[in-house]
Amino acid sequence: MEICVVGAGIVGLSSAWFLHKAGHNVTVIDRAGEAGMGASAANGAQLSYSYVQPLADPSLLPGIPKMLLERNGPLKFSPQWSVEQWRWCMEFLAACRTSISRQTTVELLELAHESRLALDAFISQEKVQCDFARTGKLVLYPDAESLRKAGEQVKFQAAQGSRPQKIVSPAEALSIEPALEGYKKAFHGAIHTDSECAVDGRKLCQELARLLSKQGVRFLFDSEVAAFRRERGRITALEIHHAIDGPGLLGTQAVVLAAGAYSAGLLSTFGVRMPVYPLKGYSITLPITDSMNAPTVSVTDMRRKTVFARIGDRLRVAGMVELCGLDASIPVKRIEQLKASTQALFGRGWNSNDCQPWTGWRPATPTGRPILAVSGCDNLYVNCGQGALGMTLAFGSAQRLVRLIGSTAP
Structure with missing residues (x-):
């Protein structure tokens, strides 16, 4: 079948990969000049x-008013x-209930497990070079209450078959990641997951x-x-506008909408609402010049709501959540916050003059569950809404998409 995939981020590309492997003829369309230039470009890794x-x-x-103020x-x-x-x-606030959070956790764990197996197999078989590493992860909590609540989540996840995780003291966290020595008095404890990865x-x-x-x-x-051509409830062609060549028409038998933050707008042309909103975030990428200060293990600091991941000889630092639409500006103060967080956790000595500031939009649903569905037309498939877990869930989502297409296509 001729299939057009709209979006060349990790969700669209992994979809294209498994669709191609399933025997379909695939065309990938993206507004950027190369692959991976949207939310996949410089996320938390x-x-x-x-x-x-x-x-x-x-x-x-309870913490939302304080964070907003x-x-x-x-x-x-x-x-x-x-x-x-x-x-x-409003839908997000309504989703902040224990029953919904628990159900979402169960579904995300299942999808994440499928995705882990698929990405591991891809990297092993194709020998790709993408700074993939099984580093493990520490999530730092600032006080006893936040650590207690995290412990409840760990117990619940363990009951669902999650890989082993354990609560560790600051001293134990330092033995796992010595680069946190200067920050040991700033957190009460941590959750350690030795099976987590970075890429x-x-x-x-x-x-x-x-490939x-x-x-x-x-x-x-x-x-x-620019538009979809339709006949009898099915898309027959896409009107494409190229930056240089201008408009053109591309025939197709099916469309996969995996355009991240732009997906909701495209689907709205069918009169269909997709409950996905762009959550803006920022990152910097610092060259590692002093390995003594640089972490090897991935770290998430819940006090600062900032993540740190080592990718090759660089440190990716990412954080913030802003609800401001598709605003692509990068305020200096946000980048300075990320620099300050890096110094707080890992000391000075970073070449922050070469920090590669970046911003992007995480396409998020109110519940956190991605959307994998037929919507708008009989041959329009949506793969979107992975939010901050886009890299984590992409390969599993792509495999499920292929199964969905196989079960619904005529």
């Missing part, structure tokens, strides 16, 4: 297969004349695109989907 607590959790609610807090809400922004926020998302996307191109998959970069 952590692959969190075993610790998947959704953002929509009742434990978050903090001048440089990790959460920022910029009210807009947008019905969708307010509707998503350079942009490199992984570029490797996927290279797909080599195997005959067509790529249309610098191209946007």
Whole structure:
């Protein structure tokens, strides 16, 4: 079958990979000039297969007012004349219930396990170079109460078959990651998961695109989907606008919508609402010049709501959640916050003049569950809404997409 995949981030490319392996003729379309330039380009780099607590959790609610009132807090809400922004926020607050959070955790763990197996197999078989490492992860908690709540989540995940995790003291955390020596008085304890991984998302996307191109998959970069041609409830062609060549028409038998933050807008042309909102985040990427200060293990600091992951000879630092629509600006103060967090945890000596500031949008559903569905037309398939777990869930989502297409296509 001729299938167009809209989006060349990790979700779209992994979808294209498994669709191609299933025997379909695949074309990938993306507005950027190369693969992996959206949310996949410089995200947190952590692959969190075993610790998947959704953002929509009742434990978050008490802290929201404080985070919103903090001048440089990790959460920022910029009210807009947008019905969708307010509707998503109301749905998110409604999803902050224990029953919903637990069900989401179960579903995410199952999908993450499938994704882990698929990505491990891909990297092993294709010998791709993408700074993949099984580093393990420490999640640092600032006080006894937050650590207690995290312990409850660990117990629940263990009952669902999650890989081993354990609560460790600051001293035990230092034995796992000595680079935290200067920060040992700033956290009460941590959750250690030795099976977690890290990867350079942009490199992984570029490797996927290279392999797909080599195997005959067509790529249309610098191209946007302007409209869909439909007949009898099915898409028959896409109107494409290329940045240089202008408009064109591309026939197709099916479409996979995996355009991240842009997916909801494209689906709305069918009169269908996709409950996905772009959660803006920031990152910096620092060259490692002093290995004594650089962590080997991935670290998430819950006090600062910031993640750290070593990818090759660089340290990726990422954080913040802003609800401000598709705003691509990068305020200096946000980058300075990430630099300050790096110094707080791992000391000075970082070449912050070469920090490669970046921003991107995590396409998130209110519950945290991704959307894998037929929507709008009989041959339009959605693969979106993985949020901050896009890199973690992409390969499993792609495999499920192929099964969905196989079960619904005529």
